[in-house]
Amino acid sequence: MNKDILICGTGGQGTVLASKITAAAAMREGSRVHSAETIGMAQRGGSVTSHIRIGDEAFSPLIPCGNADVLLAFEPGEAVRNLKYLKKNGVAVVNTAAVRPVTESLNETGYDGSEQVEYLKRKHDCVFVSSDEVCAPFGSTKFFNIIILGVAAGSGRLGISKEALLAEIEKQVPPKFAETNKKSFLAGFETGEKALK
Amino acid sequence: MKEYVMGNGAIALGALAAGVNLVAGYPGTPSSEIIETVSKYPHEGVHLEWSVNEKAALEVAAAAAYSGARALVTMKQMGLNVASDPLMSAAYVGVKGGLVIVSADDPGPISSQTEQDTRRFADFCRIPVFDPSSPEEAYEMIQDAFEYSEKYSTPVLFRPTTRVCHAYASINVPEKFSPKEYEGFIKDSGRWVIFPRLSYINHGKIEKRNIETGKDFSSYRFNTVEGGETKKAVVTSGVSYAYVKECLKNRNDVKIIKISTAFPFPEDFVLDSLEGVEKALCVEELSPYIEEQILKTAGRHGLDIEVLGKLDGTVPHNGENSVELSAKILNEFLGENKKAEQSDISDSPALPARPPVLCAGCPHRASFYAVKQAMKGRKAFFCGDIGCYTLGNAMPLDMVDTCLCMGAGITMAQGLNHTNDGVCFAFAGDSTFFASGMTGVVNAVYNEADIVLCVLDNSTTAMTGHQPHPGTGRNMAGNFVEKVDIAKVLEGMGVKKILTVNPLNLEESVNAVKECADEKGVKAIIFKSPCIAIAKPSGRCAVDAQKCVNCKKCISETGCPALVAGGGKVTIDRNLCTGCGLCAQVCPVGAIGGEERE
Numbered sequence: 143m144n145k146d147i148l149i150c151g152t153g154g155q156g157t158v159l160a161s162k163i164t165a166a167a168a169m170r171e172g173s174r175v176h177s178a179e180t181i182g183m184a185q186r187g188g189s190v191t192s193h194i195r196i197g198d199e200a201f202s203p204l205i206p207c208g209n210a211d212v213l214l215a216f217e218p219g220e221a222v223r224n225l226k227y228l229k230k231n232g233v234a235v236v237n238t239a240a241v242r243p244v245t246e247s248l249n250e251t252g253y254d255g256s257e258q259v260e261y262l263k264r265k266h267d268c269v270f271v272s273s274d275e276v277c278a279p280f281g282s283t284k285f286f287n288i289i290i291l292g293v294a295a296g297s298g299r300l301g302i303s304k305e306a307l308l309a310e311i312e313k314q315v316p317p318k319f320a321e322t323n324k325k326s327f328l329a330g331f332e333t334g335e336k337a338l339k
Numbered sequence: 340m341k342e343y344v345m346g347n348g349a350i351a352l353g354a355l356a357a358g359v360n361l362v363a364g365y366p367g368t369p370s371s372e373i374i375e376t377v378s379k380y381p382h383e384g385v386h387l388e389w390s391v392n393e394k395a396a397l398e399v400a401a402a403a404a405y406s407g408a409r410a411l412v413t414m415k416q417m418g419l420n421v422a423s424d425p426l427m428s429a430a431y432v433g434v435k436g437g438l439v440i441v442s443a444d445d446p447g448p449i450s451s452q453t454e455q456d457t458r459r460f461a462d463f464c465r466i467p468v469f470d471p472s473s474p475e476e477a478y479e480m481i482q483d484a485f486e487y488s489e490k491y492s493t494p495v496l497f498r499p500t501t502r503v504c505h506a507y508a509s510i511n512v513p514e515k516f517s518p519k520e521y522e523g524f525i526k527d528s529g530r531w532v533i534f535p536r537l538s539y540i541n542h543g544k545i546e547k548r549n550i551e552t553g554k555d556f557s558s559y560r561f562n563t564v565e566g567g568e569t570k571k572a573v574v575t576s577g578v579s580y581a582y583v584k585e586c587l588k589n590r591n592d593v594k595i596i597k598i599s600t601a602f603p604f605p606e607d608f609v610l611d612s613l614e615g616v617e618k619a620l621c622v623e624e625l626s627p628y629i630e631e632q633i634l635k636t637a638g639r640h641g642l643d644i645e646v647l648g649k650l651d652g653t654v655p656h657n658g659e660n661s662v663e664l665s666a667k668i669l670n671e672f673l674g675e676n677k678k679a680e681q682s683d684i685s686d687s688p689a690l691p692a693r694p695p696v697l698c699a700g701c702p703h704r705a706s707f708y709a710v711k712q713a714m715k716g717r718k719a720f721f722c723g724d725i726g727c728y729t730l731g732n733a734m735p736l737d738m739v740d741t742c743l744c745m746g747a748g749i750t751m752a753q754g755l756n757h758t759n760d761g762v763c764f765a766f767a768g769d770s771t772f773f774a775s776g777m778t779g780v781v782n783a784v785y786n787e788a789d790i791v792l793c794v795l796d797n798s799t800t801a802m803t804g805h806q807p808h809p810g811t812g813r814n815m816a817g818n819f820v821e822k823v824d825i826a827k828v829l830e831g832m833g834v835k836k837i838l839t840v841n842p843l844n845l846e847e848s849v850n851a852v853k854e855c856a857d858e859k860g861v862k863a864i865i866f867k868s869p870c871i872a873i874a875k876p877s878g879r880c881a882v883d884a885q886k887c888v889n890c891k892k893c894i895s896e897t898g899c900p901a902l903v904a905g906g907g908k909v910t911i912d913r914n915l916c917t918g919c920g921l922c923a924q925v926c927p928v929g930a931i932g933g934e935e936r937e
Contacts, residue, residue, distance in 0.1 A: 177507040188693045202585040203506035206662035208681030230680050243691040244900035257688045
């Protein structure tokens with residue numbers, strides 16, 4: 143199997159953990175995996191991306207434009223920013239809740255992500271989730287990275303089994319948060335399955 | 340065992356597999372994780388240190404290599420400038436045990452001041468350089484680098500770039516690492532003491548050796564050629580090889596020649612590979628090093644070959660390469676018109692910019708703000724330096740007038756003082772102070788400069804990922820050690836006025852700055868407050884909506900990302916706020932208060 147998955151968001155949203163779990167789960171299923179992270183200055187509130195490349199045909203550490211099968215966007219503006227990576231028939235799983243940039247308080251542009259969501263709807267096959275809504279039962283948006291991973295898996299487009307992902311969640315999150323994370327994942331999975339129907 | 344690691348991790352594990360005995364370096368993106376990886380794996384018998392700077396690291400390592408031990412030094416490309424003094428000389432003296440200097444280049448640049456090319460530095464020093472194209476290759480190649488270093492008794496450079504350093508791959512590593520057994524230092528002043536006569540003799544030997552090494556590299560396993568007999572060839576190196584390969588995959592109608600050892604240039608290999616080739620396209624990052632070597636080779640051997648690359652404008656000189664850029668250049672080179680299957684997004688709505696900013700609660704913000712307030716209405720110059728606090732240049736703080744290189748703020752403030760009227764400030768972080776700030780302070784005292792040195796002491800090397808330094812009382816061996824006290828260091832160097840303040844106390848800080856501004860000589864203010872990423876926040880602030888008049892002064896003065904405008908009142912993001920209280924001290928109507936964290 144060859145599959146390219148791009149995860150994007152803003153610094154602090156937990157994209158790196160989602161990327162690690164995805165990569166490890168794919169390896170658990172016997173695939174060859176490469177990935178690359180944004181590290182350095184960009185982490186301080188900036189845009190962040192993780193490129194995950196599954197299969198033997200990947201040479202570049204970064205996914206070439208137009209090559210990603212799945213775009214996992216933790217923020218609608220970032221989804222649009224990284225849309226160039228997505229294949230024409232690829233799927234985008236997008237959080238509709240915007241993260242306003244810090245500069246917004248100094249120079250207000252009125253950015254709230256709604257225009258971006260409308261644009262994405264016109265352009266691509268998308269699955270939308272709102273972190274505000276799906277995270278409400280868990281009392282914190284901290285688990286959104288795992289929930290959106292569940293949504294992508296549930297929608298059947300990630301190409302990695304539910305079991306492998308759950309096993310890696312168990313392995314990679316601190317024991318005291320493992321149960322909540324697994325529940326978050328399953329809640330996301332259900333949302334993804336519904337989106338499929 | 341299989342380990343899924345970053346390229347930097349692969350370099351670290353490769354060095355351990357090669358039996359490295361000593362590892363030293365100074366943090367710098369994209370190289371920092373090499374030493375951190377060594378520290379996370381069992382490394383009994385290996386001396387590991389974050390040195391005070393790159394020059395110190397290389398000198399420590401060189402002596403280990405003189406002793407027959409294997410030594411690894413890590414740094415980013417500009418660190419090599421700092422280490423260039425010992426490196427140039429060590430190249431003449433040579434080594435006994437393997438000495439490998441990793442200098443990670445940063446095309447883009449993504450987090451650096453320069454787009455310099457370590458391969459050119461290797462040529463300048465006349466020592467071999469290895470250039471891996473992937474983490475897997477880096478793991479193997481660093482082991483080869485130690486072998487070649489010992490085979491030719493020379494220091495060797497190892498040059499990964501950001502995309503290799505930060506890419507992850509699975510590496511097969513041994514269960515256990517054993518450091519090399521070595522002889523120890525054997526006195527031989529004719530060999531280890533550099534004198535003009537020795538340099539003269541060794542210079543001749545080195546040039547002869549490099550011809551031999553170049554021939555040796557012609558059969559090196561990572562100098563490869565793919566594709567059949569063709570008239571067109573792409574010559575490439577490092578991560579650019581991965582981009583070219585991604586575009587061409589296993590095509591047979593064009594050759595891909597990969598050069599992993601740019602110096603000494605593997606001329607025989609290149610001549611063989613270019614047999615029958617009429618047109619060669621060089622795809623490399625940073626400088627057109629390989630391109631120049633090919634032109635030189637073609638000239639010397641009278642090859643009838645057209646060479647395309649940076650020099651004729653086919654490939655851009657600046658910035659990093661990518662699959663997209665390579666595809667465009669290859670399309671032109673091969674007379675094709677292949678396009679990626681992507682949707683047209685030229686009509687996408689405007690997107691918010693997300694520039695990097697100082698974190699909410701960062702003590703640097705408070706320090707800069709205090710100096711700014713104290714100097715309001717006065718002529719003053721602010722010399723910045725390298726670290727998170729370079730971000731003090733952003734609006735609304737706008738407190739960095741110059742930034743050049745590590746430690747330069749302290750000395751540049753002196754230059755401004757000698758040639759301008761106005762109060763001259765120098766900002767230096769604690770790690771920068773130890774790395775290359777101290778000599779500048781001595782210079783200021785000795786040469787009678789009137790400057791105010793602001794040491795922004797957050798008890799860590801924050802920008803590169805919170806490495807310890809001499810002021811933290813911890814070292815990379817995991818030991819608690821004597822803290823080097825910055826105030827005492829300054830006192831010892833002859834600074835007469837040294838104030839230590841808490842930057843989160845605005846009034847105290849402003850008064851300290853005012854007190855220092857008008858005095859003659861070198862004055863130092865140590866703004867001491869830990870980085871919010873290492874200290875657990877004790878409280879947070881909240882806006883009293885009854886009192887807030889929505890003047891937004893808190894936002895327009897401090898630019899703290901936890902302050903949110905909109906909805907007629909300012910609010911504070913509870914997840915971001917650390918309770919530093921700067922905004923509360925700025926608020927003209929006393930609408931911001933603090934609360935304990937639960």
